Amino acid sequence: MLPHLDAAYTLARYLTRNDADAQDVVQDASLRALKYFAGFRGTTPADGRAWFLAIVRNTAHTWRERERGGAPVAEFDEEMHSDGVDHDPVATVDLQTALARLPLEFREVLVLREVQGLSYQEISDVTGVPVGTVMSRLSRARKRLQKALA
Amino acid sequence: MTHPSEARLDAWLDGELSPTEAREVETHVAACAECTRLRESRLALRAAIQSQLPGLQAPDVLRQRVRSQARSSVGGRSLAMLAWRVLAIAASVAVIAFGSWQLGVQRGRGESLADAVLTSHIRSLMPGHLTDVQSSDQHTVKPWFNGKLDYSPPVYDFAGKGYPLLGGRLDYVGGREVAALVYGRRQHIITVFLWPKERDVGAGPTVGTRQGYHLLRWTSAQYAYWAVSDLGLAELGDFQRLMQQADSATQ
Numbered sequence: 001m002l003p004h005l006d007a008a009y010t011l012a013r014y015l016t017r018n019d020a021d022a023q024d025v026v027q028d029a030s031l032r033a034l035k036y037f038a039g040f041r042g043t044t045p046a047d048g049r050a051w052f053l054a055i056v057r058n059t060a061h062t063w064r065e066r067e068r069g070g071a072p073v074a075e076f077d078e079e080m081h082s083d084g085v086d087h088d089p090v091a092t093v094d095l096q097t098a099l100a101r102l103p104l105e106f107r108e109v110l111v112l113r114e115v116q117g118l119s120y121q122e123i124s125d126v127t128g129v130p131v132g133t134v135m136s137r138l139s140r141a142r143k144r145l146q147k148a149l150a
Numbered sequence: 151m152t153h154p155s156e157a158r159l160d161a162w163l164d165g166e167l168s169p170t171e172a173r174e175v176e177t178h179v180a181a182c183a184e185c186t187r188l189r190e191s192r193l194a195l196r197a198a199i200q201s202q203l204p205g206l207q208a209p210d211v212l213r214q215r216v217r218s219q220a221r222s223s224v225g226g227r228s229l230a231m232l233a234w235r236v237l238a239i240a241a242s243v244a245v246i247a248f249g250s251w252q253l254g255v256q257r258g259r260g261e262s263l264a265d266a267v268l269t270s271h272i273r274s275l276m277p278g279h280l281t282d283v284q285s286s287d288q289h290t291v292k293p294w295f296n297g298k299l300d301y302s303p304p305v306y307d308f309a310g311k312g313y314p315l316l317g318g319r320l321d322y323v324g325g326r327e328v329a330a331l332v333y334g335r336r337q338h339i340i341t342v343f344l345w346p347k348e349r350d351v352g353a354g355p356t357v358g359t360r361q362g363y364h365l366l367r368w369t370s371a372q373y374a375y376w377a378v379s380d381l382g383l384a385e386l387g388d389f390q391r392l393m394q395q396a397d398s399a400t401q
Binding site: 002003005006007008009010013014019023026027030031034094095096099110111113114115116119120135136138139140142143145146149 | 155156157159160161164166191192195196198199200202203204205206207208209211212213215216217219220280281284316317334
């Protein structure tokens with residue numbers, strides 16, 4: 001896990017939006033990784049990274065649910081989120097802020113693609129959503145970022 | 151003319167379309183002002199993201215916590231040990247640079263040196279021992295040795311050749327403090343030890359096999375090297391040639 005720790009921390013940090021939670025998520029995820037290693041079927045370093053990032057991602061999602069007091073998280077609705085503009089129409093925000101305001105599902109595909117350079121297939125492996133959904137989600141995420149920055 | 155969907159245009163810019171599909175989109179965009187604008191705005195966004203949203207480094211305290219967590223959870227369980235090995239090391243080559251190597255070492259030292267090199271290599275596979283400085287950037291790893299050794303070991307990254315630099319560490323070999331550089335090759339590890347040539351023993355065979363590990367020994371104009379790995383001899387030889395080419399290129 002250590003070679004992938006920076007990537008794991010980067011993902012967790014962008015998903016949780018703060019350092020303390022990100023560290024807790026990564027620590028939690030690395031424990032799970034040790035525990036579930038028997039299920040790991042990869043053969044390359046890239047497989048190992050995607051596998052560990054998937055655990056980090058799932059851990060971050062679990063943390064979010066816990067934060068919401070165990071209330072069930074509604075299924076992410078692509079359409080509902082596709083055109084909403086939830087930024088302050090007066091102030092121009094910077095990229096960090098704009099990204100932080102995106103729904104988690106958009107944020108994770110953007111970070112996996114733009115910051116960590118994963119392919120659509122790898123993003124699909126990490127997030128568990130089909131490649132076609134990765135493609136449309138990524139495109140919508142970019143559109144929303146551009147709107148927020150405009 | 152039908153515009154490609156935004157998602158399709160994005161996939162094109164991400165290099166995710168098949169060559170045929172990519173040509174279609176490319177041809178369209180070249181002739182379409184609207185799509186060209188969209189393309190340019192996306193490229194600008196990408197540039198902004200890359201400059202303003204950096205990849206982050208895990209804090210040292212987290213690295214230590216994960217490391218000790220792995221150590222304690224490993225206990226004696228071989229599966230967890232294997233997990234740690236494969237994940238922590240995931241295809242690595244370690245290059246160990248010897249520091250303060252004794253001058254005028256006696257003959258026959260070559261054999262015990264091979265043992266020491268091999269022992270250090272195997273020890274590095276234990277949980278948490280692989281690297282002290284973990285980076286794929288040679289410009290991070292090389293300066294890390296400043297003040298830790300009395301020479302500055304050459305550090306190269308062969309990621310483009312399939313042998314990515316993973317990091318470095320200090321180690322003890324033959325009672326001396328030495329430095330290690332860690333490289334990757336699929337699931338394998340190669341450990342290359344190096345120290346200034348004038349301190350070299352120069353004894354023993356240049357190719358050897360011990361306990362299933364391969365050892366190669368060679369010298370450059372400035373340094374003496376040992377490479378150790380469970381990698382096949384052919385690929386270990388390829389790595390050796392990469393090191394030699396990089397050395398002669400920098401002289």
